[in-house]
Amino acid sequence: MSKPTFVSDLNVRIREAERIIALQNENLAALRHLLRNEMGEETPAAITTPENGHTSQASAIDFEGKPSEIVLALVQQSGEQGTRPRDIAEIFVTRKLMTKGSNSVHSHLSELKKKGLVQQKAEGLYIASSKSATAKAVAAPSVVVNRGQKKRTMSPEGREAIRKAQKARWAAVKKAKG
Secondary structure (H helix, E strand, O other), X not given: OOHHHHHHHHHHHHHHHHHHHHHHHHHHHHHHHHHHHHHOXXXXXXXXXXXXXXEOOHHHOOOOOOHHHHHXXXXXXXXXXXXXXXXXXXXXXXXXXXXXXXXXXXXXHHHHHHHOOEEEOOOOOEEEOHHHHHHHHOOOOOOOOOOXXXXXXXXXXXXXXXXXXXXXXXXXXXXXXX
């Protein structure tokens, strides 16, 4: 291996290590933010870490939406590095969105994978697909759907038929009595 190739390979590896460190610092800032929120301390919307001066985007995630939307946002936030289901489940437990386990997270990731919004890497990491970025930009407003039993309605003719039948039954009962 020649010296210029070795130097360029080292430069590439150094840049990759710096990128990973920056991502880890963002995750650390996000975890500190979550801890401060859980402890009830006031924090600014974006946290600046003293180590690198970067701001974290974790505070931009809305934890009030549907669980699948939160899972998608967390996967998108992880970037190219990806995230594991157990890490998402840990955040859900920390935020008190679920009590234990990660079956729910796995099912949401499976659903998002079927829709093509996330992809699974070989190491068990999930990353956002290019489709998820466009889906987020064109997302339709969420509509509240009542999933209860459909309210039954009766036509006026049906009500009238029941009224007449009931009247005839009571007339028969009165006639039988006396």
